[in-house]
Each structure stands twice: as C-alpha cells, then as structure tokens.
Amino acid sequence: MREYLKFYIDGQWVDPIGSGTVDLVNPATEEVSGKIALGSEADVDKAVKAARAAFASYSQTSRDERLALLKAIKSEYEKRLPELAEAITEEMGAPASLASSFHTFLGTGHLDTAIAVLEKFAFEEKHGDTLIMKEPIGVCGLITPWNWPINQVTVKVFPALAAGCTVVLKPPQLAAYSAQILAEILDAAGVPKGVFNMVQGKGSVIGTALSTHPDVDMISFTGSESVGVQISKDAADTVKRVCLELGGKSPYILLDDDGLAERVAAATSGMMVNSGQTCSAGSRLIVPQARMAEAKAAAAGAAEAVTVGNPAGNAAMGPVVSKDQFDTVQAYINKGIEEGAELVAGGPGLPEGLDKGYFVRPTVFATTNDKVVAREEIFGPVLVMIGYDDLDDAVAIANDTDFGLAGYVDGNDQDKCREVARKIRAGAIYVNGGFDFNAPFGGYKRSGNGREWGEHGFAEYLETKAIIG
Ligand code: NAD
Numbered sequence: 001m002r003e004y005l006k007f008y009i010d011g012q013w014v015d016p017i018g019s020g021t022v023d024l025v026n027p028a029t030e031e032v033s034g035k036i037a038l039g040s041e042a043d044v045d046k047a048v049k050a051a052r053a054a055f056a057s058y059s060q061t062s063r064d065e066r067l068a069l070l071k072a073i074k075s076e077y078e079k080r081l082p083e084l085a086e087a088i089t090e091e092m093g094a095p096a097s098l099a100s101s102f103h104t105f106l107g108t109g110h111l112d113t114a115i116a117v118l119e120k121f122a123f124e125e126k127h128g129d130t131l132i133m134k135e136p137i138g139v140c141g142l143i144t145p146w147n148w149p150i151n152q153v154t155v156k157v158f159p160a161l162a163a164g165c166t167v168v169l170k171p172p173q174l175a176a177y178s179a180q181i182l183a184e185i186l187d188a189a190g191v192p193k194g195v196f197n198m199v200q201g202k203g204s205v206i207g208t209a210l211s212t213h214p215d216v217d218m219i220s221f222t223g224s225e226s227v228g229v230q231i232s233k234d235a236a237d238t239v240k241r242v243c244l245e246l247g248g249k250s251p252y253i254l255l256d257d258d259g260l261a262e263r264v265a266a267a268t269s270g271m272m273v274n275s276g277q278t279c280s281a282g283s284r285l286i287v288p289q290a291r292m293a294e295a296k297a298a299a300a301g302a303a304e305a306v307t308v309g310n311p312a313g314n315a316a317m318g319p320v321v322s323k324d325q326f327d328t329v330q331a332y333i334n335k336g337i338e339e340g341a342e343l344v345a346g347g348p349g350l351p352e353g354l355d356k357g358y359f360v361r362p363t364v365f366a367t368t369n370d371k372v373v374a375r376e377e378i379f380g381p382v383l384v385m386i387g388y389d390d391l392d393d394a395v396a397i398a399n400d401t402d403f404g405l406a407g408y409v410d411g412n413d414q415d416k417c418r419e420v421a422r423k424i425r426a427g428a429i430y431v432n433g434g435f436d437f438n439a440p441f442g443g444y445k446r447s448g449n450g451r452e453w454g455e456h457g458f459a460e461y462l463e464t465k466a467i468i469g
Pocket of ligand 1: 247
C-alpha cells in the first residue's frame with residue numbers, strides 16, 4: 001500500500017493545508033492500492049507563491065547552469081526507472097513490458113531532447129538595431145492526464161525547466177504514484193527550492209485554482225476537450241497563455257499495396273497498445289473498400305491474438321484505467337452494435353477467463369464514418385475500419401472529423417505516402433512507422449492549439465521581447 005500524503009512545495013515535502021485524502025484503486029484487481037492527499041486552493045496559492053519567488057533567480061540562471069541541472073535530473077531519473085515502471089503498472093494498468101519500455105523511455109527521450117534543444121537554442125537575435133530576445137514566460141501551471149502519465153508530465157516539466165520557468169504540477173488523481181516518484185527524482189537532483197512544486201488533488205479544485213490564479217503566467221494542459229474548454233474560460237480573466245493538448249480520432253490510411261493484411265494486423269495491434277488509451281491512436285483504419293474482406297480477416301486475427309490479463313505478468317494488454325472508463329468504453333461498444341456497425345472482433349463484457357478488473361475485449365468494428373463509434377474518441381481498445389474507393393475518398397474520410405491530432409499513412413512507396421500525409425489536416429502524420437522526439441506534436445481543430453516535443457515544445461515556455469534602438 002502506498003501512502004503519499006505530502007505535497008512538494010518550495011523544496012520541501014509539506015503537509016497539505018488540504019481537503020482530505022482519497023483511496024486509489026488498482027484497475028487490474030479492483031483493490032485499493034494506496035492513498036493520496038487532496039489539496040485545496042490554499043495549497044495551490046502556497047505553491048504559486050514559492051514558484052513566483054524562485055522565478056526571480058531561476059529565470060536568470062545561465063544555459064550551463066540549467067544544462068547541469070538537467071543532467072543531474074537524468075542521472076536520478078535513470079536510477080528510478082524500475083520504480084517508475086512499477087508505479088505506472090499499478091496506477092493505470094499498463095503491462096509491465098510496456099511500462100518498463102515505452103512509458104518510461106518517453107521520459108528519458110524528453111529529457112535528452114530538452115538538453116539538446118537548450119544546448120543550441122538561440123535566445124537572442126539581432127534584426128538591424130533591434131535585439132529580439134526569448135525569455136522564460138514565468139510561473140507555469142502544468143495539468144496532466146493519466147494515460148501516458150510520465151510522458152505527459154516530462155514533456156512539460158523538462159522543457160519548462162530548460163527554458164528557465166518555474167512550475168506547479170497538478171498530476172492526475174488516477175496516476176498520482178509516478179508523479180510522486182518524479183517529484184522525488186527532482187528533489188534528489190537538487191532542483192532549487194520553489195522551481196518545481198507539486199500539488200495533488202481534484203481537477204475541479206487544484207486545476208481551477210491554477211487556471212484562475214493571477215500569478216500564474218501560463219497553463220499547459222493535456223486532457224479532454226471539455227476540460228480544455230473550461231480551462232480556457234477560467235484563464236481568460238487573467239489573460240494567461242493557455243496551451244491545450246486534447247483528444248483525437250486519428251485516421252490511419254493504408255494504401256492499396258501488397259502486404260495489406262500485415263499492415264492491417266500491425267495497425268490493429270497498435271490500436272490495442274495501452275488498452276487504446278492513447279490520444280494519438282490510429283482509431284479509424286481506412287482501407288481499400290475492394291479489399292475489405294481481406295482487411296477484416298487480418299484485423300480479427302490480430303485483435304484475437306492480443307493477450308489480455310494481469311499487467312504485472314506477461315499479458316500484452318492490461319485493463320483500462322478505472323470503472324468509469326470501463327463503463328464508457330462498454331457503452332461505446334454497445335452503441336456501435338446498436339447503430340449497426342459490423343462487429344469484426346471482440347464485443348461487450350469481460351474477456352474470457354477474467355471475472356474482475358476493468359478489462360475490455362480488443363474490439364474491431366467495420367462501418368462508415370458517420371457512426372458515433374467513428375466520430376467520438378472512445379479512449380479504449382476499439383478500432384473502427386472504414387472502406388475507401390480511391391485516395392481522394394480516403395483523404396476526405398480522414399479529414400471528416402472534428403479532431404486533428406495525428407494521422408498515419410502506410411504503403412510501399414514512401415513518397416506517395418508523404419503526398420497523402422500532406423493532405424491530412426492534423427498536427428502529426430506518421431508515415432510507415434516514423435518516430436521523432438524533435439517533431440512537434442499537437443492538434444489542429446478541436447485537438448488543441450499547443451505544440452509539445454522538441455524545439456516547438458521548448459518555445460511554448462518562452463516570451464518574445466524586442467529591444468529597439
Ligand atoms: P481530463 O480532462 O479528465 O483530465 C486531465 C487533467 O485535468 C487531470 O489532471 C484532471 O484532474 C484535470 N482537470 C479536471 N477538471 C479540471 C478543471 N475544471 N480545471 C483544470 N483541470 C482539471 O482527461 P483524462 O481523462 O485524464 O485524459 C484523457 C484525455 O486526454 C483524452 O481526451 C485524451 O485524448 C487526452 N490526451 C491528449 C493528449 C495530447 O497530447 N493531445 C495526450 C494524452 C491524453
């Protein structure tokens with residue numbers, strides 16, 4: 001049983017002013033796995049005051065001082081990798097193999113990227129007699145979701161610290177353990193007092209207190225569209241910068257090439273990674289209509305091959321994060337059946353052999369793009385297959401969505417795939433499995449307005465100043 005009952009404020013672990021505690025449940029066992037303290041507005045105020053006081057000196061540190069700090073953080077981060085992975089499995093149900101690889105590796109990648117960007121970043125440029133400077137924006141409120149918990153925290157905290165900002169982190173209640181360990185890492189690395197602060201608690205309390213706080217300069221938020229909209233409204237009165245990283249319903253276009261069945265199988269197993277709880281998941285698989293039968297068979301085979309079970313063991317897929325999430329995903333699966341989508345694999349209820357835990361059957365529908373299951377973000381292991389007549393039709397289907405976070409194009413000819421990728425209205429299009437820590441990541445349309453990762457992510461934490469004459 002874990003008990004995390006203190007907050008990290010002004011370089012110390014302090015008792016909450018608080019509003020009680022909450023038990024957290026392991027989604028694989030439905031048993032209580034620990035307890036965290038819930039903060040109050042007064043805790044946020046204390047953390048913001050500490051961050052404001054620290055900003056005066058931390059914003060003036062040199063590039064070399066901040067590089068030394070980030071390298072010290074890296075050494076502490078690497079020591080705690082196994083504990084971070086265990087915490088992620090326990091809090092949100094990621095399989096151990098995934099938690100100890102991609103989940104924690106993403107944090108290392110964001111740290112290395114923050115170091116590399118800071119090493120080279122041009123903070124000053126001359127344009128004639130005018131000096132254009134980039135300066136840290138100030139005190140940043142960082143609000144994160146539970147689905148890739150360490151990724152979401154590190155993609156904000158590391159560039160913010162690299163840029164010279166001070167921060168107050170509000171992690172998700174459902175993934176409080178890995179955030180606690182990260183705070184311990186930053187403490188052990190010697191982050192100066194007040195530069196990093198963390199307050200746990202309810203979004204409606206801690207998140208709102210940050211969004212409305214007059215002394216917070218910027219909110220960086222990753223999470224749902226509805227909360228992103230609320231934060232934008234809450235932050236408007238104090239004219240903060242608000243960077244939003246929201247949901248998606250990303251298209252995955254497969255060209256009409258050899259190897260279609262293998263690509264369908266890979267896209268289907270890819271959808272089930274992290275129990276489908278990935279904002280950029282390729283959840284609409286757009287395949288040649290003429291080859292739909294072949295594609296459905298391949299998707300069914302791949303979905304049925306995914307082993308679902310104890311995430312601390314060898315299963316490829318664990319549970320979804322909570323009872324609420326389980327109920328939401330079940331409701332979408334039932335909705336798909338009701339609205340006449342063809343069930344290709346999976347379906348409602350627990351997977352065979354499991355009688356507790358928030359486990360979902362890897363599910364595939366074949367349908368059209370107008371159905372609810374093709375339009376709304378399900379955030380579970382549910383793939384929707386849609387047929388296209390020609391590539392113009394595939395692009396039209398891809399773009400017929402309220403979202404624009406990511407897209408995927410796979411096929412034999414890289415250039416042809418890139419041509420299709422150019423036509424998709426979304427922030428990051430992955431071609432034949434491309435991956436790059438320096439590529440900006442963020443949404444068009446209702447997927448948000450921010451850009452994280454690499455130099456673009458770093459730049460979000462900077463203000464522009466001109467000294468003229
Ligand atoms: P959520 O919006 O419910 O919660 C996200 C965070 O906001 C949590 O820390 C929560 O406590 C806090 N919060 C809740 N109400 C708040 C309020 N009124 N004011 C301020 N903060 C508040 O989202 P979630 O369920 O944790 O995460 C799933 C969502 O996140 C999905 O929509 C997913 O697509 C999205 N997501 C987006 C990205 C991206 O990079 N674009 C990455 C991961 C997840």
